[in-house]
Amino acid sequence: MSGSSNIVAMKKVVLQLRLEAGINRVKVSQAAADLQQFCLQHAQHDPLLTGMSTSNNPFRPQKVCSFL
Amino acid sequence: ILFIFEQYFCHIVLSPLIPEMATQEVQLNETLAHLKSESESLKSKLEEERAKLHDVELHQVAEKVEGLGQFVMKTRRTLKGHGNKVLCMDWCKDKRRIVSSSQDGKVIVWDAFTTNKEHAVTMPCTWVMACAYAPSGCAVACGGLDNKCSVYPLSLDKNENLAAKKKSVAMHTNYLSACSFTNSDMQILTSSGDGTCALWDVESGQLLQSFHGHAADVLCLDLAPSETGNTFVSGGCDKKANVWDMRSGQCIQSFETHESDINSVRYYPSGDAFASGSDDATCRLYDLRADREVAIYSKESIIFGVSSVDFSLSGRLLFGGYNDYTINVWDVLKGTRVSILFGHENRVSTLRVSPDGTAFSTGSWDHTLRIWA
Numbered sequence: 001m002s003g004s005s006n007i008v009a010m011k012k013v014v015l016q017l018r019l020e021a022g023i024n025r026v027k028v029s030q031a032a033a034d035l036q037q038f039c040l041q042h043a044q045h046d047p048l049l050t051g052m053s054t055s056n057n058p059f060r061p062q063k064v065c066s067f068l
Numbered sequence: 069i070l071f072i073f074e075q076y077f078c079h080i081v082l083s084p085l086i087p088e089m090a091t092q093e094v095q096l097n098e099t100l101a102h103l104k105s106e107s108e109s110l111k112s113k114l115e116e117e118r119a120k121l122h123d124v125e126l127h128q129v130a131e132k133v134e135g136l137g138q139f140v141m142k143t144r145r146t147l148k149g150h151g152n153k154v155l156c157m158d159w160c161k162d163k164r165r166i167v168s169s170s171q172d173g174k175v176i177v178w179d180a181f182t183t184n185k186e187h188a189v190t191m192p193c194t195w196v197m198a199c200a201y202a203p204s205g206c207a208v209a210c211g212g213l214d215n216k217c218s219v220y221p222l223s224l225d226k227n228e229n230l231a232a233k234k235k236s237v238a239m240h241t242n243y244l245s246a247c248s249f250t251n252s253d254m255q256i257l258t259s260s261g262d263g264t265c266a267l268w269d270v271e272s273g274q275l276l277q278s279f280h281g282h283a284a285d286v287l288c289l290d291l292a293p294s295e296t297g298n299t300f301v302s303g304g305c306d307k308k309a310n311v312w313d314m315r316s317g318q319c320i321q322s323f324e325t326h327e328s329d330i331n332s333v334r335y336y337p338s339g340d341a342f343a344s345g346s347d348d349a350t351c352r353l354y355d356l357r358a359d360r361e362v363a364i365y366s367k368e369s370i371i372f373g374v375s376s377v378d379f380s381l382s383g384r385l386l387f388g389g390y391n392d393y394t395i396n397v398w399d400v401l402k403g404t405r406v407s408i409l410f411g412h413e414n415r416v417s418t419l420r421v422s423p424d425g426t427a428f429s430t431g432s433w434d435h436t437l438r439i440w441a
Binding site: 004006007010011013014016017018019020021023025026027028029030031032033034035036038039040041042043045046047048049051052057058059060061 | 096099100103104106107110111113114117118121122123124125126129130133136139140141144145163164180181281318319320321322336337338340341355357358359360362380381382383384385400401421424425426427428439441
């Protein structure tokens with residue numbers, strides 16, 4: 001009967017929601033502070049952010065050297 | 069392609085030809101109604117719990133952070149060779165090779181430094197929507213309208229026919245939308261238009277785990293950075309982004325704030341958050357520990373969908389490839405746009421930052437790939 005398979009499906013939905021409702025959460029202020037801290041800690045090592053010098057970036061044009 | 073979740077909207081017609089059947093029908097109806105009401109109350113409880121912890125916005129916390137200056141990012145290489153729309157690309161761990169796939173059925177491996185093509189494979193189908201480089205750099209995986217994900221070992225001999233060594237790994241019942249190797253060459257994670265994701269053993273082709281929960285096509289996936297454990301995030305046409313436990317197959321968190329299909333999901337480098345890009349023209353940031361959306365990256369002037377997103381190495385910049393041919397660069401903490409990049413002559417369909425963060429690559433419906441730095 002389609003009725004009982006609908007119930008099985010609904011039970012799954014309810015179980016899933018119970019699981020999701022039960023997880024531990026932190027305040028946004030805390031989570032945001034951690035995201036910010038990560039950014040700032042790793043900023044120096046982020047080439048696209050700091051715009052690394054052309055000599056170090058393999059994709060930027062190299063200065064041409066010529067044989068004398 | 070949508071399939072309707074009948075279980076939410078079922079109608080049981082009572083036709084009591086036999087009295088016992090009628091009673092059964094009524095009982096089932098009552099149980100169903102009870103479950104429905106519990107589901108509604110759990111959903112509101114979820115919203116309530118999330119709202120309680122929403123004490124501040126991310127950009128408010130970031131007010132004291134120094135603003136970003138002007139960015140000079142240009143196209144440094146253009147990779148030409150595909151005969152039709154580029155649909156997907158991935159970087160090799162060696163930070164210079166790239167694999168790309170196209171609507172014309174071709175998969176090409178490039179050396180991004182020199183722009184030389186190193187390998188090319190012709191797939192038996194058109195619309196190769198997904199491709200990925202193996203961690204070892206010795207193989208690539210791809211698939212699309214063939215509903216499969218196949219692995220091609222890369223030969224050092226450029227003349228060898230790669231198609232001869234092809235290994236079919238994944239089988240879905242609809243198109244393959246995305247694929248990714250896990251930490252090794254041995255397992256592949258796939259997402260499909262059939263609404264599921266799946267984890268496969270490459271050697272045997274065996275299905276190791278399947279992930280059910282999306283109500284429509286799954287369009288994208290991303291694996292959590294290896295330090296943070298065995299989870300991945302997927303996004304779909306049901307506007308949901310789901311976080312999954314790879315071992316159990318369980319959906320552990322679900323987010324539904326986008327107003328249209330989610331085309332791209334990417335973890336923040338710390339693994340504590342992920343970004344998404346959608347047809348609703350916005351990118352959003354979801355924090356996993358706060359269990360909610362914490363930022364929206366949008367502007368009134370941006371009305372075309374986002375096809376692809378990725379973070380710079382520190383997570384401070386979010387790059388988005390858009391259907392209006394541009395790339396918008398966002399300050400993740402402050403929520404503002406820091407740059408808009410022009411160059412492609414059609415939709416940007418795929419975007420990935422290189423493994424060492426020195427550049428990012430884009431693929432477009434204009435048949436080309438560009439490397440930006």
